[in-house]
Amino acid sequence: MSSVAIDGGRFITFEGGEGAGKSTQIAALAEHLRSQGYTVRTTREPGGTELGEAVRGVLMGEYEAPMPAMSELLLIFAARAAHLLQVIEPALDNGEIVLCDRFTDASFAYQGVARGLGEPAVATLERLVQGERRPDGVLVLDLPVEQGLARARSRGEDNRFDHEAVAFHTVVRETYQMRARANPERYALIDAAGSSQQVSRAVIAAAHVWL
Numbered sequence: 001m002s003s004v005a006i007d008g009g010r011f012i013t014f015e016g017g018e019g020a021g022k023s024t025q026i027a028a029l030a031e032h033l034r035s036q037g038y039t040v041r042t043t044r045e046p047g048g049t050e051l052g053e054a055v056r057g058v059l060m061g062e063y064e065a066p067m068p069a070m071s072e073l074l075l076i077f078a079a080r081a082a083h084l085l086q087v088i089e090p091a092l093d094n095g096e097i098v099l100c101d102r103f104t105d106a107s108f109a110y111q112g113v114a115r116g117l118g119e120p121a122v123a124t125l126e127r128l129v130q131g132e133r134r135p136d137g138v139l140v141l142d143l144p145v146e147q148g149l150a151r152a153r154s155r156g157e158d159n160r161f162d163h164e165a166v167a168f169h170t171v172v173r174e175t176y177q178m179r180a181r182a183n184p185e186r187y188a189l190i191d192a193a194g195s196s197q198q199v200s201r202a203v204i205a206a207a208h209v210w211l
Contacts, residue, residue, distance in 0.1 A: 006038070013103040013105065028203065044102065145169040
């Protein structure tokens with residue numbers, strides 16, 4: 001099958017709380033799209049580049065003193081700048097579909113609202129780092145907080161963010177829900193509580209709207 005290039009590419013991001021199944025669903029969507037002939041690039045934030053992965057290690061680490069919220073936000077956008085320059089924009093220029101595990105919606109949910117920095121602080125960095133670049137579509141995998149944290153811990157993948165109080169994760173979830181409902185043309189709110197196959201069907205159907 002010949003590969004399908006899309007003029008300008010497509011940028012689709014996956015968002016959701018801890019344990020929502022983003023990695024599983026990115027892999028499933030990528031496999032489906034490749035079977036349709038599309039060229040797909042999968043990546044993640046923070047990460048995706050050598051610098052980004054180094055920053056990820058810093059962000060996920062535990063420290064004697066809590067990491068300041070602004071330090072957290074600035075580190076994420078420093079990694080994001082490299083990610084856009086080195087990975088995302090070149091792939092889109094080549095007509096690829098980029099599937100990214102988290103992007104700036106996570107910054108709004110985690111640092112802007114749950115950490116209390118305010119959405120204007122995130123929006124300022126969004127403009128400086130991204131210019132006009134926004135995802136073509138955002139898949140929000142929605143899952144009750146306790147269920148998501150239990151999933152993450154059962155896989156042994158818990159990190160500094162998993163150790164936050166349930167109230168923190170509840171605010172994150174509510175922020176994602178609010179952002180998705182405010183812009184239904186660019187967001188799809190996916191019930192992630194079902195089986196992996198059920199969620200994949202919903203993800204695939206939603207993603208095809210943006211292709």
